Amino acid sequence: MSLRLSTVILPYRRWHEGSRSAWVRAEELGFHAGYTYDHLSWRSFRDGPWFGAVPTLTAAAGVTERMRLGTLVTSPNFRHPVTLAKELISLDDISGGRVTLGIGAGGTGFDATALGQEPWTPRERADRLAEFVPLLDRLLTEDAVSYEGDFYAAHEARNIPGCVQRPRLPFAVAATGPRGLRLAARYGQAWVTTGDPKLYEEGTPEQSVQAIRGQVDKLADACAGIGRDVTELDKILLTGFTPDRSRPLESLDAFVDFAGRHVELGFTEIVLHWPIPDSDFAADQKVFERIAMEAPAQLR
Template sequence: MTESPRTPQSPFRLSTVILPHRRWHEGARESWVRAEDLGFHTAYTYDHLSWRVPFRDGPWFGAVPTLTAAATATERLRLGTLVTSPNFRHPVTLAKELISLDDISCGRITLGIGAGGTGFDATALASAGQEPWTPRERADRFAEFVPLLDRLLTEDTVTYDGAFYSAGGAQNIPGCVQRPRLPFAVAATGPRGLKLAARHGQAWVTTGDPKLFESGTPEQSVQAIRGQIEKLTAACDAIGRDVAGLDKILLSGFTPDRARPLDSVDAFVDFAGVHRDLGFTEIVLHWPIPDTPFAADQKVFEAIATDALAQLG
């Protein structure tokens, strides 16, 4: 297998995630263009077939077409998924779409990728009465999915016959604009996922510890995330990789203090400083959506985008 790329640790960065819940010509396009104007490093979107309440029964658009449109509407902004999963994706077809998207964007795509969960994505393609995959089954598929996708994005022709996926002479010429392939940002907290991040990732993604979401404290969250980074470090050490060469991304909005970072620029600087000191190189903020868990003052959000990094030093 072609050795995966290794990205040097980057300066601290601020990115956003724009949910695909609006029609492109009814406000969605303007958000992606505005994200570039505000200087965000990357604008990601969720890759789901649908999502939880309050979005579950409303408009929701596909990630790849949305990113394709965003690529044509922007010039400098990096773009990506946060995250794609095997729940409804196959490595062969996903690789073809990613190579095309990387080409259209002139090499601005990052693939956020994770094992997936038990929500709508896990049942939309299932037979009637079929139960969602267990955590172990999701981990088994993820462990096969990521290395195969790595090969598909770095080799001209791939033949593979695995337990869950196969490729019969799948051709992916000319490959990615980014060489040897576009970067993977692997979302993981368990031992198997962290091994995949260490071996195949250019970045690692976490949302914190979900067990602390409802009743934990910010201090408990920091301690839990510190433990995740220690486990990531051990996974890198086991294969002789320097963990400093792996970017570390925090998707905010899921820690116990989830609302506070968007209260003011100062509040965000405090939050970001704590997590930068843990080793994070990138924090991702949800683009504000009124009357949802991601509601925030748009003016404060934009002030954070333009002013916070300078205050962090």
């Protein structure tokens, strides 16, 4: 399988002031998928404009025809499986079956306290994700669901007619710990990583590749534990969080070198942040577009 390139377009601009044109251009450039973050706000963008993921993806579905669309990633921090399922089924219908749900445990950022709760511990986040994903799987595949769990409940929740994609839209599970990797193995059509966050500040690119290789090996073990072939899962790398930072976007050759090292680890999709001036995701738009158009052929 040849490497797919995708992009993540952050929802920090009004739709008619740059956001719409970015989604249209992403499809013109041939990206496999266009994703967006599913947050209420995010890091350095907290005090500026920030729009909702599902409405943004719905609008993107209306101005694109081929490119897949998705969240990277949704978490239980402010979502409930019952309401999320209804929104996803609607988005899958509007887009003609082009939606992928990226989903993970979430973190301790602004989403974690926006509803007035204390931030959950890593274990609490893992506990909730372990209940959230199986319930969402049922809600997207069954006409009616009743369920009573430790964190979530559903009472005769109706989701007719279900997803356009059958048996449901694909899950891309973001995980590096053992419990999350087991969820990815059992419920995922893809697995997502950003690398090892402990290496972000002072690690080397070589250490990062080694750490990611270890994650891939643990994913294979999780798959083997349930009798699944790990090659059945797409492996997605969301860039921008490894020690390389923005260096892979400095030139076509730099990106091809970076991507090639990860293709060797089994990655099938690499996701690039759409350039945002004066941010962690600043990059030359012309170089970015050249990478989008020329790198896939060099990586076949």
